[in-house]
Amino acid sequence: MLTLTSVDLQAIWLSAKVATTATLVTLPFGFALAWLLAFGRMRGKLLIDGLISLPLVLPPVVIGYLLLLLLGRQGPLGGLLKTLGIQVIFTWKGAVIACAVIGLPLMVRSIRLGMEQIDPYLIHASRTLGAGFFDTLGSLVLPLSIPSLVTGGILCFARSLGEFGATIILAGNIPGVTQTIPLSIYDYTNTPGGEAGALSLCLVSILLSYLVLIINEIIMRRSRRSVRQLS
Amino acid sequence: MKLEVELAKRLGGFDFSAGFSVAGERIGIFGPSGSGKSTFGNLLTGLLRPDMGSIRLNNCCLFDSQAGINLTPDRRRVAVVFQHAHLFPHLNVRRNLLFGLQRTPVDRRKFNLGEVAEALDISPLLERNVAELSGGEKQRVALGRALLTCPDLLILDEPLSALDKRLKEQIIPFLRKTLRRFAIPYLYISHSLSEMRLLTDRVLLFEGGLFHMVTDAETLARQRMSSNRYGYLNHLSLSEPREVGDLLGYRWGENELLLSDHNNPQTGLFELSSKDVLLFKNHPHALSARNLLTGTISDLIPQGGTVGVVLSCQGQKLIAQVIREAALELGLEIGTKVYAAIKASAFRRLA
Structure with a gap:
């Protein structure tokens, strides 16, 4: 029953590539923003928090459209990228950006929750023992944030696998170029006789998502065990 | 060690201010809880920024609001042992001890890991996970970690308060011996008069966020004779x-x-x-x-x-x-x- 055409395989491969890249690109930003929200003592923290979380509640289509305005040929950033010879819209890079923006709030939330568990006195201790700001970030905050980085990464990856609205607007639905699994399923449902293809990709989608959940659970259990050992 | 302080800091509804100059190797900071003792410790280490004033340690300026000087905590060479050990949970005992040492310039290092671990009786614990240590062991590792940075000043901020009475009695002689052996000037913050008498030569008295006076533990003990349950x-x-x-x-x-x-x-x-x-x-x-x-x-x-x-x-x-x-x-x-x-x-x- 599971029959996959070469276009389907391309969509699966592209989904994996886009989700992985989006997750890896988002991680450093997620870490920095989470640090800012967890430990930063600046004004307008609530504003920044709201701005980062906005993609969580806005329709993805809105995000996609705003990104298109920003990164399109006439857009403020798009023009700059064009002079550098980089095109984002209607390429797989566009899909990555769409997924990254949509996945960022999930990642920031997860890492921030983890960071807020870090005892501020550990950071004080590190500073008074001679470790500078970035030294402390690298040798204390980062290692203690690894479980939450993993969870955040997995959430972002899973969200990216399912991303539809923002991707279709920013990257389009070009088979072999920007057509990820959800877009491909959408195509099948609009084609007479496409039910079998849609169902096959749905199965793949379920399998992939389930795998991600199981991996997440395994990692969470491990980190819980190590936390228990610590306390 | 010479410490010159002229400070003011407002924290919520709490006003802290202190102005004094004190010299010595074993200085106590004494006062009831809420008197600003720990606030003072945090202002010295740079974890809190004073609103105005200056701090000079051995003629080195750590903070001066007028000159715009504010050394970051890692550059002040003031180490702290807190009430709780706050050991790094992702590092074992050895790597906790090495944390500060590795960040101390080679020409400033005076002790090595081996002698500090031996003096603190933690040599057998070096490869242990810090979660496996008892309260007293943790505190000794925290002291070793701070000593190994060879600081210009060591702040002991209520280091024994979290320990039970029996453990405290065991650890005080040990602390006296170790601090004497490594000869690092220290500020001992506590509300315990007996710790002040055993561990300090001069005492800075704090009350309600204000520095009150420089005295010594013996004088304080005599003054408190009638209010103390055990007398003098x-x-x-x-x-x-x-x-x-x-x-x-x-x-x-x-x-x-x-x-x-x-x-x-x-x-x-x-x-x-x-x-x-x-x-x-x-x-x-x-x-x-x-x-x-x-x-x-x-x-x-x-x-x-x-x-x-x-x-x-x-x-x-x-x-x-x-x-x-x-x-x-x-x-x-x-x-x-x-x-x-x-x-x-x-x-x-x-x-």
Whole structure:
């Protein structure tokens, strides 16, 4: 029953590539923003928090459209990228950006929750023992944030696998170029006789998502065990 | 070590201010909780930024609001041991100890891991996960971690408060010995008068967020004689124990004292409450107390309803505490010769 055409395989491969890249690109930003929200003592923290979380509640289509305005040929950033010879819209890079923006709030939330568990006195201790700001970030905050980085990464990856609205607007639905699994399923449902293809990709989608959940659970259990050992 | 401070800091509804200059190697910061002791510690290490003022340590400026100087905590060379050890949970004991050492310039390093671990009796724990340590062990690792950075000043911020009484009594002599051995100037923050007396030479008194005065623990102990449950605690250095029947006889200057405590019979420091010393004008007969000393009154400290009687017993100082009426009845005056009776069980070993 599971029959996959070469276009389907391309969509699966592209989904994996886009989700992985989006997750890896988002991680450093997620870490920095989470640090800012967890430990930063600046004004307008609530504003920044709201701005980062906005993609969580806005329709993805809105995000996609705003990104298109920003990164399109006439857009403020798009023009700059064009002079550098980089095109984002209607390429797989566009899909990555769409997924990254949509996945960022999930990642920031997860890492921030983890960071807020870090005892501020550990950071004080590190500073008074001679470790500078970035030294402390690298040798204390980062290692203690690894479980939450993993969870955040997995959430972002899973969200990216399912991303539809923002991707279709920013990257389009070009088979072999920007057509990820959800877009491909959408195509099948609009084609007479496409039910079998849609169902096959749905199965793949379920399998992939389930795998991600199981991996997440395994990692969470491990980190819980190590936390228990610590306390 | 010389510390010059002129500071003001507002924290919520709490105003902190201090201005003093103090020199010494063993300085105490004493005051009740909420007096600003720990705030002061945090201002010194740079974890809190003063609103205005300046801090100079050994003529090196750590902070000066007018000159716009504010060294970051990692550049102040002021290490801290907090109330809780705050060991890094992702590193084992060895790597916790090395954390500060590795960040100390080679020419500043004075001790190595081995000697510090040995002095603190944590050598067998080096490969352990910090979660497997007991409270006392954790605190010793935290002290070792701070000592290894060879700081210009070590701040001990209520380091024993989280430990239970028995553990505290065990760790104080150890702390005294270790701090003496590594000779790092320190500021000892505590609300415990007995810790102040055992670990500091001079004391900065804080009250309600204000620096009050520079004094010493002995003076504070005498001032608090009437309000303290145990009165004034005499610290006696006793030596050369020998068996006398069921008791142990110790040398105390020219005197011999008999003690019933048989644990760890060796030279040491003992505590004796001023309330456990009975005074007689004439030689008492048939006495149950095993120690009877003769002494001359060298000073009288009237306080509340009681009088602290400072005795000189063959050159050794002993403070007894009597009710004011008793002092009048006995006619206690400076120069009066009295007999002091002390039970053999009244002594408690400190170190």
